[in-house]
Amino acid sequence: MPRRPSPSLLRALSDLLGVKGFSTDADAMAPWLTDWRGKYHGRAAAMLSPASTEEVAAVVRLCAEADAALVPQGGNSGMVGGATPDASGDQLLLSLRRMNRVRHIDVAAGIAIAEAGVILQSFHDAVLTHGLRFPLTLGGKGSATIGGLVSTNAGGTQVLRHGTMRALVAGIEAVLPDGSIFDGLAPLKKDNRGYDLRHLFCGAEGTLGVVTAAALHLVRAATARRTAWIGVESPETALALLRRLDAAIGRTLEGFELIPHACLDAVLRHIPGTRAPLADAHPWYVLAELAGDDDTALGDALEGQLAAALDAGLVRDVALAKNDRESDDFWRLRDSISEAERADGPALQHDISVPVDLMPAFIADNPVRLGAAFPGARALSFGHLGDGNVHHHVQPPHGIDGAAWIAAHGADVSRLVYTHVVELGGSISAEHGIGQMKRDILAELDSPARLAALRGVKHGLDPAGIFNPGKLIG
Numbered sequence: 001m002p003r004r005p006s007p008s009l010l011r012a013l014s015d016l017l018g019v020k021g022f023s024t025d026a027d028a029m030a031p032w033l034t035d036w037r038g039k040y041h042g043r044a045a046a047m048l049s050p051a052s053t054e055e056v057a058a059v060v061r062l063c064a065e066a067d068a069a070l071v072p073q074g075g076n077s078g079m080v081g082g083a084t085p086d087a088s089g090d091q092l093l094l095s096l097r098r099m100n101r102v103r104h105i106d107v108a109a110g111i112a113i114a115e116a117g118v119i120l121q122s123f124h125d126a127v128l129t130h131g132l133r134f135p136l137t138l139g140g141k142g143s144a145t146i147g148g149l150v151s152t153n154a155g156g157t158q159v160l161r162h163g164t165m166r167a168l169v170a171g172i173e174a175v176l177p178d179g180s181i182f183d184g185l186a187p188l189k190k191d192n193r194g195y196d197l198r199h200l201f202c203g204a205e206g207t208l209g210v211v212t213a214a215a216l217h218l219v220r221a222a223t224a225r226r227t228a229w230i231g232v233e234s235p236e237t238a239l240a241l242l243r244r245l246d247a248a249i250g251r252t253l254e255g256f257e258l259i260p261h262a263c264l265d266a267v268l269r270h271i272p273g274t275r276a277p278l279a280d281a282h283p284w285y286v287l288a289e290l291a292g293d294d295d296t297a298l299g300d301a302l303e304g305q306l307a308a309a310l311d312a313g314l315v316r317d318v319a320l321a322k323n324d325r326e327s328d329d330f331w332r333l334r335d336s337i338s339e340a341e342r343a344d345g346p347a348l349q350h351d352i353s354v355p356v357d358l359m360p361a362f363i364a365d366n367p368v369r370l371g372a373a374f375p376g377a378r379a380l381s382f383g384h385l386g387d388g389n390v391h392h393h394v395q396p397p398h399g400i401d402g403a404a405w406i407a408a409h410g411a412d413v414s415r416l417v418y419t420h421v422v423e424l425g426g427s428i429s430a431e432h433g434i435g436q437m438k439r440d441i442l443a444e445l446d447s448p449a450r451l452a453a454l455r456g457v458k459h460g461l462d463p464a465g466i467f468n469p470g471k472l473i474g
């Protein structure tokens with residue numbers, strides 16, 4: 001059981017880190033004690049901001065000796081309260097934001113080593129100057145850090161072609177819970193020395209130690225992209241279109257996002273300067289993007305495939321972006337869904353995955369189950385259809401106090417959604433992780449064998465439980 005940090009521990013940490021790296025100032029800590037969604041509010045005995053791997057290791061050694069709890073934090077853009085300390089005020093916030101150097105870019109090998117606190121957007125900019133691209137992006141790229149992205153095994157809109165963070169991490173440097181440094185940055189293609197610690201840290205949510213740096217795979221910067229906004233009848237037809245594009249031009253297909261009309265409608269109502277790409281409304285839309293080097297070939301491929309899909313009755317209408325600005329406008333519609341939804345009122349968010357072929361059935365059946373159990377509840381599914389992952393949001397019935405409805409029914413609504421997902425062999429967290437938000441439901445619905453294995457790993461590496469207590473697994 002972690003203990004409250006003693007005054008002598010706080011003094012030792014302050015001496016170690018100096019004024020730039022140690023703070024107990026309430027105003028300085030305040031922005032980092034509430035999560036991005038504003039759902040979780042914590043307190044901390046101090047905020048520690050080491051500037052090097054050696055400083056992180058020294059911090060962890062001091063805390064391990066004193067059994068003091070550490071909550072690693074990057075950009076605080078996580079969605080499940082994973083980086084928010086508890087309300088006791090006894091935990092120490094360990095910010096990695098000062099570790100923000102891109103240490104090395106190996107252009108020939110297509111590998112860069114970035115420290116944990118490098119912000120995703122800055123990393124994109126840094127590698128682009130070498131004609132390279134880190135093929136993972138997401139709406140929180142202006143805040144999310146490499147350490148946070150590794151620790152949540154983040155996804156985003158290019159997983160279809162390039163995979164999640166786990167596929168992009170070539171090596172890792174981490175400080176383990178006893179304060180020792182694991183240097184696994186060498187980007188080995190083949191390494192069969194047993195358990196893969198690199199992958200263990202992907203998605204560990206700060207419960208197994210601190211990621212201090214990562215070696216990351218890069219690809220050549222795409223010089224061309226083609227984007228289409230496509231009206232379709234249903235998730236089934238969207239999936240049939242995906243299969244068709246994948247078979248014909250899958251090597252260049254980077255994005256395939258499913259959007260219901262209700263989401264587009266919310267964006268158009270709430271986000272200034274947005275407009276519908278198609279003249280008529282359609283029940284569902286697909287935002288598809290190809291990336292590559294040959295602009296003409298990409299354009300011909302996309303136009304040809306979509307014309308054939310129109311002829312086959314798979315697609316109702318298509319708008320092709322004529323230039324980069326129009327592509328950005330299409331993506332803005334997609335990326336603004338969460339903001340527009342927030343303006344519409346409270347909702348229960350579930351980021352779930354099921355096998356891709358079962359997704360249309362889930363999207364159709366789950367609202368029926370919800371309607372039977374919670375009359376008037378409205379469900380919206382949008383996102384990464386090609387990955388079998390949608391954001392499945394449930395809004396309260398119209399005309400009632402939404403916050404009160406969520407307070408009364410939220411847990412049962414989510415249980416209904418997650419139980420359905422588990423029945424289909426899916427995951428209750430496709431992207432955002434477990435954090436504190438889903439810890440109890442994971443313990444309730446996951447298989448005993450899997451939970452026991454997760455606990456074994458956690459207790460084996462962190463027997464005193466000082467790393468991010470209360471998150472992911474007990």
Ligand SMILES: Cc1cc2nc3c(=O)[nH]c(=O)nc-3n(C[C@H](O)[C@H](O)[C@H](O)COP(=O)(O)OP(=O)(O)OC[C@H]3O[C@@H](n4cnc5c(N)ncnc54)[C@H](O)[C@@H]3O)c2cc1C
Pocket residue numbers: 036071072073074075076077078079081082083096116137138139140141143144145146147148149150151152153154155156157205206207209210211212338431432435468471
């Ligand atoms: C607008 C918006 C859109 C988003 N879209 C997506 C999306 O499409 N796909 C997706 O996957 N996510 C998405 N996210 C969620 C979020 O951006 C990711 O979870 C991101 O990986 C969090 O990075 P962070 O640096 O902010 O981590 P934090 O929020 O600070 O931390 C997240 C977790 O990682 C741990 N952690 C952080 N740094 C370290 C470290 N160095 N060592 C060990 N543990 C650490 C924390 O303890 C916590 O458990 C979105 C967020 C926003 C705000």
